[in-house]
């Protein structure tokens with residue numbers, strides 16, 4: 232059985248069709264990334280899955296419970312952890328009190344273990360918490376009752392790089408012990424590090440659901456070269472090079488000219504390495520293609536940035 236099944240989910244806010252016939256499944260035991268630019272409709276789907284708002288049309292199940300049935304959903308939520316975007320804990324309560332409240336609702340058998348990984352200042356009131364500390368408390372709260380499914384809306388926002396890495400390792404180890412994880416993000420490089428599969432949403436519509444390996448294979452790398460001397464365009468116009476830009480620049484202090492080359496590359500890295508080996512390189516950069524470029528290449532720009 233799938234941990235989450237979303238079928239034709241539609242949410243019309245009046246001005247905005249935030250989810251338009253959204254359909255996808257999350258398999259039990261996988262880490263599924265729900266990826267899309269700001270305003271794409273990720274939070275709308277997540278809040279609907281958690282029963283916090285009703286769909287205009289379509290439906291979904293979480294751990295087999297129909298989200299339209301309050302009683303089914305309440306029962307299922309005992310086995311679900313939820314970390315909302317910008318968790319709104321009671322500002323006057325201390326972190327400890329927030330956890331005590333959640334423990335009374337769902338349990339807290341893993342509280343101490345989680346507090347060793349993510350250590351918010353429990354004795355302080357929430358109003359004194361930094362964004363990162365709220366996020367840490369949210370993570371402890373989401374996992375401490377040892378749920379079967381955890382749903383997180385932009386979980387790494389506010390975490391510094393060290394904690395992000397700890398979070399990634401933790402989520403992978405949770406997956407390895409059988410927990411299903413559904414998380415949203417607008418950053419491809421973040422999702423690629425932990426997710427098994429990804430669903431991309433844009434303008435309220437699902438544009439693809441595929442494995443992260445397949446997505447990365449298709450999205451390619453951004454390559455930049457700074458080469459001493461002339462480079463002819465034909466020399467770098469390899470199969471798999473897209474959006475190629477070749478510019479000659481005069482460098483006053485240097486003896487001669489420099490050529491700057493940039494492109495997105497989806498071809499064979501060995502072919503690229505062979506070409507580059509023949510250049511007098513000044514600089515060489517390879518980065519993940521930005522998410523927006525991936526969208527532009529595969530899905531066009533007919534829907535603007537949302």
Ligand SMILES: Nc1ncnc2c1ncn2[C@@H]1O[C@H](COP(=O)(O)OP(=O)(O)OP(=O)(O)O)[C@@H](O)[C@H]1O
Nearest residue numbers: 244247249267268269270271272273274275276417
């Ligand atoms: N309660 C609401 N009333 C009206 N419009 C809304 C409401 N909530 C969200 N929207 C709109 O629906 C669209 C999708 O918003 P949503 O928050 O689901 O996107 P998102 O992908 O989570 O974006 P972000 O990453 O910025 O949080 C946006 O255009 C947003 O302005």
